[in-house]
Amino acid sequence: MEKTFNAAETEPRIYKMWEDSGAFAAGANAKPGADTFCIQLPPPNVTGFLHVGHAFNHTLMDMLTRWKRMQGYDVLWQPGLDHAGIATQLMVEKQMAADGENRKRSEMPRDEFISKVWEWKADKGGVIEQQARRLGDSMDWERSAFTMSGAASAPATEKPGNFHDAVLKVFVQMYNDGLIYRGKRLVNWDPHFETAISDLEVENNEVDGHMWHFKYPLADGQTYEYVEKDEDGNVTLREMRDYISIATTRPETMLGDGAVAVHPDDTRYAPIVGKLCEIPVGPKEHRRLIPIITDRYPDPDFGSGAVKITGAHDFNDYEVAKRGNIPMYNLMDTKAHMRDDGEPYATAAATAQRIARGEEGFDEGKVAAMNLVPDEYRGLDRLEARARIVADITAEGNAVIVANPALEAADSDQPELPKTIPFVEAKKIMQPFGDRSKVVIEPMLTDQWFVDSSKIVQPALDAVREGRVKIMPESGEKVFYHWLENIEPWCISRQLWWGHQIPVWFGPSVTPQGGLSAQNQLQFCAPNYEAAVEIAKAKYKELLGYEVEIDEFQMIEGDYAKGIKEAGHHVATADALWHPADDGRIIEVYISRDEDVLDTWFSSGLWPFGTLGWPADDPAMKYFPGDVLITGQDILFFWVARMMMISQAVLQDDPFHTVYLHQLVRDAKGEKMSKTRGNVIDPLDMIDAYGADALRFSNAQMAALGGVLKISEDRIKGYRNFGTKLWNAFSFADHYQIPYPGNAARPEATQTLNKWIIGETGKVREAVDAGMDSYRFNDAADALYAFTWGKVCDWYLEFSKPILQGDDAAAKAETEQTLRWVLDQCLIMLHPIMPFITEELWGLAGSRTKMLIHADWPEYGTELVDVDADREMNWVIGLIESIRSARAQVHVPAGAKVPLLVMGLETKGQSAWDNNAALIQRLARIESLEHVDSFPKGCVTIPTDGGTFGIPLEGLIDVGSEIARLEKTMQKLGKELGGLRARLNNPKFVASAPDEVVAEAKENLRLREGEEAEMKAAIARLQELG
RNA sequence: GGGUGAUUAGCUCAGUGGUAGAGCGCUUCGUUCACAUCGAAGAUGUCAGCAGUUCGAAUCUGUUAUCACCCA
Helix, strand or coil, rough: CCCCCCHHHHHHHHHHHHHHCCCCCCCCCCCCCCEEEECCCCCCCCCCCHHHHHHHHHHHHHHHHHHHHHHHEEEEECEEEEEEEEEHHHHHHHHHCCCCCCCCCCHCCCCHHHHHHHHHHHHHHHHHHHHHHHHHCCCCCHHHEEECCCCCCCCCHHHHHHHHHHHHHHHHHHHHHEEEEEEEEEEEEECCCCCECCHHHEEEEEEEEEEEEEEEEHHHHHEEEEEEECCCCCCEEEEEEEEEEECCCCCCCHHHEEEEECCCCCCCHHHHHCEEEEEECCCCCHCEEEEEEEEECCCCCCCCCCCCCCCCCCCHHHHHHHCCCCCCCCCCCCCEEECCCCCCHHHHHHHHHHHHHHCCCCHHHHHHHHHCCCCHHCCHHHHHHHHHHHHHHHHHHCEEECCCCCHHHCCCCCCCCCEEEEEEEEEEEEEECCCCCEEECCEEEEEEECHHHHHHHHHHHHHHHHCCCCCCCCCHHHHHHHHHHCCCECCCECCCCCCCCCCCCEEEEEEECCCEEEEEEEEEEECCCCHEEEHHHHHHHHCCCCCEEEEEECCCCCCCHHHHHHHCCEECCEEEECCEEECCEECCEEEEECCCCCHHHHHHHHHHHHCCCCCCCHHHHHCCCCCEEEEHHHHHHHHHHHHHHHHHHCCCCCCCCCCEECCCCCCCCCCCCCCCCCCCHHHHHHHHCCCCCHHHHHHHCCCCEEECCCCCHHHHHHHHHHHHHHHHHHHHHHHHHCCCCCCCCCCCCCCCHHHHHHHHHHHHHHHHHHHHHCCCCCHHHHHHHHHHHHHHHHHHHHHHHHHHHHHHHHHHHHEEEEEEEHHHHHHHHHHHHHHHHHHHHHHCCCCCCHHHHHHCCCCCCCCCCCCHHHHHHHHHHHHHHHHHHHHHHHCCCCCEEEEEEEEEHHHHHHHHHHHHHHHHHHHHHHHEEEEEECCCCEEEEEEECCCEEEEEEECCHHHHHHHHHHHHHHHHHHHHHHHHHHHHHHHHHHHCCCCHHHHHCCCCCCCHHHHHHHHHHHHHHHHHHH
């Protein structure tokens, strides 16, 4: 054997052996008729690289997978990749720029860009699958899935698959079930990527902002008495006003105000509720008037108590506007610049004015088309527009003016400072940022697709409430409930190209006159164009009363009318379009597919069955529902909850029975890893330095439920050392030339030593399984570490030496067999954590029928414990430790062999000594044992249960230091005795505590009292000497 | 502001009512034939504070403090 385990050489070789032999394949090593066990890998982004978080949860998944596979379950660990819409699109755009492609994405045809993405994927994507192999992951790579597999755009070189079909089928089914709808709603808009994003993709950060206070003059110069009172109702301010004061952090959105709202109980504004006020921006002659309304949303104690309502640009305002039927005017384009389209401001403002006065009705479409940005602000960035608007309002005298605080602070009048200034508060404000783009997110009123989450949330909630799905740690359940009980509609459309294009085609509506209109378009949802055509044909026949041809065209920027004009089809007006035959009948109707793609999380929501061939009738569907999902708690809502909702909505089943959530993996100090901090630990570097097994053991060991995960290189190094320890145990066997047949059965042991270690093995098997069963991976790892190092290597191997070198052939053979068996058990039980080194050591045996990865997991337990052997060996270990300790404390040279005296040795102690004399002598470096009636003066005393030992060291020891040693031990003992006596003297304790606890306390007291007596005697002897 | 969790040895952390543990680090000793990536011995705790429940609390309850994360 090599001196140490060479991970760098061994790991790739072993991995190849497993993979080439199909050891990871679904069902490998399954016993006939076995139950399935399935873990779905949370699919990493196709753009992803392995980081410590993956390394951590892959370790846990691999441990479970290997463990269940060894137990003979029909196991599948399903790998795969997520197409990752935004991330991938970004990566390919970067690649294009790097390659010197002079067109941007928006300048190339969609198809061409998509094929570039596929090329990128084939060339550079999925690196993480190779990296995961270095960890030792036993996934069924043959089955690796991809969320875009089977898409029409996929090149022939791509691995076949049907995930794309599954996604569209789920969409169509949910659409038909009324769970998905399209609507104009306020969504989070990312101006950088020019797409909607979901609430979860928004990070709110506190930033420095300002709050401006402006006057909205009342219409037609009206005035009212404004009265402020304090808490006791005393009037603190009374003045005539011709305006209402508004505070805002977003002045540029004033242009889209639809109303000013005050609280219904706010008496200050009661006189003017229902009146109109003027938005103090824009050309004087076209100032818009808006109504003052009441709503419960404004907080009378905050700011002036009056709030401007801009339904299209603020989530709170949106709710108010919906309640009050206030028009929501959209002011910005997809880049969050002030709109520069539509009719001139004067026309739009005049229409808005009639709406505000109630002289004209409005609907969503009409309001959406109106651009209320005054001509001079059109096309400006929103921040630039803000600055201009603030300046303009202030210049006109409509800013609220206050005394200059700088002036108050100064002692003397400083003539250069103005006496009053506009009221602008510096204020911390929460601002939303895109989690990928890092730009400020705009609430925007746009047409999007939504999942009506509230309709499908109940089964997911019930699953957890009824215990069908268990979330670990338990605290996750509360968070889960809280979120699901307050769930908002889920925006699933994204204005991207890379992804599953929404399978809905739009067609014109049919007017009462039998014409066609681009307004209120009809939707045809189907998994493909042909099916959509069939639905459309039927629908138009129903509406028109005769058959029409259906043809397809492309919308332009989501605009049906624009697209159809561009396509050169016959268009009568913007509202009515048709392609009539001579008799006035319509021959052909054009439909067009929605340009948007689905949120990546929508497709990953069906990962638990989309990977198994669904909707095809695939035998792999036997692995659904899966068993446990292991993932970071940050995607509980993004992914876990949605998988649960979608699985229930589509298959009426939960996708798994257990969710194991873990925290973010941090550095040794507990800080987030980041490139800017420079504290990123690359798992591959750790594998290079210490081997995959060491990294895995470290991961298993830190996996305390709900714990903070801090990865430390020192720990990993420590577990590399543990591997070396295990390796050396095998060198030990090698050195003693112990046969290694490879099928060592557990012997019927006669030797106490062997009985003992067999019992210990039984105990650890139970501990390991209990840990694995309850997802306490750290318990399993710690139990194995303590057993292998602390029991097997520290004691069993040491104890076996005298027998292995001795003359008793039968005892030697039994010990050899036991030793091989015990070491094999270590390999088997350590395999799920440390697969490489254990498989390598397993291969050292002469003959094996199976690789370790497929070895049978043991089923024995504590029935193997021999109580007498257990007690005897623990006595021996205790005695050796006591002798060693005493020797060290009185500075007996480590190498010196000393005589040992004993008095009052009981039968039990005598037989324990007789059985183990050789090993006690060897390990405690004792040269002889002599029975005496009393110890000589100057003797180190070692009390044990069943006899008192002494080391005669007259003249060698320092009496003072030995007395000090004994007294110190006595002190500790005294404390313990005090506690025990107090408990046992308390009648309530004896009466209430369980019998075994009382018995244990009594036994402890007996032992400690015995020791105390011995100590006292020993101290007395020493004092005599002194 | 709301929610969740944490506070245990110098450090990092286990500990699911029976009287305190691991690894690392530290000190001393040791190359005795598996292993110096090692062995032996040792030191170190008002289990954050306060109050309560209990025969008994690191553990359960309340409260305070500090910290972390999530959501507004």
